[in-house]
Amino acid sequence: MDMVNIKINGMSYEVAAGSTILEAAREAGIDIPTLCFLKDINQIGACRMCMVEVKGARSLVAACVYPVNEGMEVFTNTPKVQKSRKMTLEMLLSVHDKKCLSCKRSGTCELQKLCNDMGISDENRFEGAVPAGKKDYSTLHLERDNAKCILCRRCVAACQQQHVAVIGANNRGFDTEIGCAFEQPLSYVSCVSCGQCINACPTGALTEKDCTQDVIDAINDPDKIVIVQTAPAVRAALGEEFGMPIGTNVEGKMVAALRRLGFDKVFDTDFGADMTIMEEATEFIDRVKNGGKLPIITSCSPGWVKFCEHYYPNLTENLSSCKSPQQMAGALIKTWYAEKEGIDPSKIVSVSVMPCVAKKFEIMRNDEAAAGLPDVDISISTRELARMIKMAQLNFARLPEEDFDPAMGVSTGAATIFGATGGVLEAALRTAADVLEGTDHANVEYKEIRGTQGFKEAIYKVAGMDVKVAVVSGLNNANELLSKIEKGEADYHIVEVMCCPGGCVNGGGQPIQPSSVRSFTDIKALRAKALYDEDEAKTLRKSHLNPVVHECYEWMGGPAGCHKAHEILHTTYVKRDRF
């Protein structure tokens, strides 16, 4: 690597050529404050928070985009720099809705933190006109409050990175606001509900739609039996909300917390994932044998499904007709489990805890009501669960480790890795290989399709057939692959798509890490590792070896793909407009 010599605040450093002043300073142990910067997503030098002095330069420069060069002398802490940072913050505050005490982002707000760090003592130093700031409560998954928007464009860039690009800066100057084309509400445009914009937002301008009160009301209703399920990616991230290191698996404490919050049963969505594998592997084998639509594309990710419906309506037939694990688990709670336990399904409130906000949309889709009632009644995100735990004042770190309730708490390692990109496909291959070849393969690891890169492909020999697979995460990657499939330029058999970059571990409902962490740490890899470690430690690592899965099919009166399974566990899609 080419290196250059620079000085930062008078000290000499050798740093990689081509790096920015921000990166070089970080290596030297000096953080330069940023607001609009989000590595690889938004690098536009717009907010002027990161201004530093460079010897010989005419004016202050933006460290986040300014490259280092040989002999450069940088000063990050001069009175001029301090004054500039303060002024930038004070001007932002002059048009900011400063209701920090009741803001959902209080404590995780990057603007709030910088004001504290920089010693802002008067939040009303500049007074003047304040724009009204539009609010958008139209969707099921998020809320926009532009009175708290600092126009950093991180949400816009995140949306563009997802190839959705339905939000942007409209009008100019003082009137500039982030919104949709022709000032339409977000629910009118082709937003896929992924929530990546929420995770990108440094302030409280974008937050998930909070459904915690609905859950609390259900728990406190003596006539209701409230059953909760949690997705694999939740356990890999929830601990971050309580100060634990990224990648800590808190499954046991999470289960204990859910019980103490008053849920009657605590189930694992992983059981639903095992069922998904049974159905999806069967569907794949059926399509291969009977000349069905190939490639079969996974349908676990509701943001991805909505993207396909809006942007590739011609390919909705390629989607697996399987419901997502959340919906399968929900459907089985209100049918099989209710019947087994003699519970009136209408008394059940089925709650899911998801790394995802698109799940709030998914539960309202058509054809997601096996018992004639919604499969899942309320879906909350990892962040909302953390909020409930905080409201109940549970000391998370001191909770014991507990196990899921047995009926739908038994699951395999195959299901656990559903939370990471490549995991669904690996799980499907484990089952397809065994079932088709009639053996119990000892090697269950498909390493070629692991890892956080956005596009992976491999060819596996299964029962004498070369199965060509592709794995994409992040909708920009999905878009590239889909356009090839649409043009007939790709001949894959199975394609796994996860909407969020890196998969569900990096979902739009996960704990929010500030840019200062997110830009320099591979969060998705650390969280995914927690899941792969759990898989490796499990005795059962293949979905078809889950004994409760067999119990469930016995009740349905047939094997995977049987008539009753289709009634309960499969769904339909619609074609939507892009514009």
Add this chain to the structure above:
Amino acid sequence: MQKRISSIPFTDTPEQHQKLLDLLEKLKDEKGAVMPALQGAQEIYGYLPIEVQKEVARGLNVSLEEVYGVSTFYSQFSLTPKGKYNVSICLGTACYVKGADKVLDRLVAKLGIQPEECTPDGMFSLTACRCIGACGLAPVLTVNDDVYGRLVPEDVDKILAKYTA
């Protein structure tokens, strides 16, 4: 000022539509094609309603929001149709200090529309423009190519009457 969005129904002729499609076909592989596409589209239709912007987005394979963002950033683009008579009042410095704001108030009251809007019958549209270089006549307004200067608010009634007769 935020751009006003027209509520007047969009009308299109096959010739106009074909012209737009030809333009987009020509521009579709160019970098930064949104600006020239919108300029061309505005030449064809006189303004840029959602129907036209959707066609531009589809033709250039970009998002509608990107197109809309550009159309609301530049003051040359209009989201409202021009009337048969476009009344343009200069709000440049000279006109402004000579009372152009009062003339504008009168126009708004008489026409029943705000700047950047068009009357429902399609007769008049109203524009508040920057200096047109006729400061000696301040305050000044134009109706299409006709220029009226040294105005007082009461003059507005007579001027509009000429075009409604």
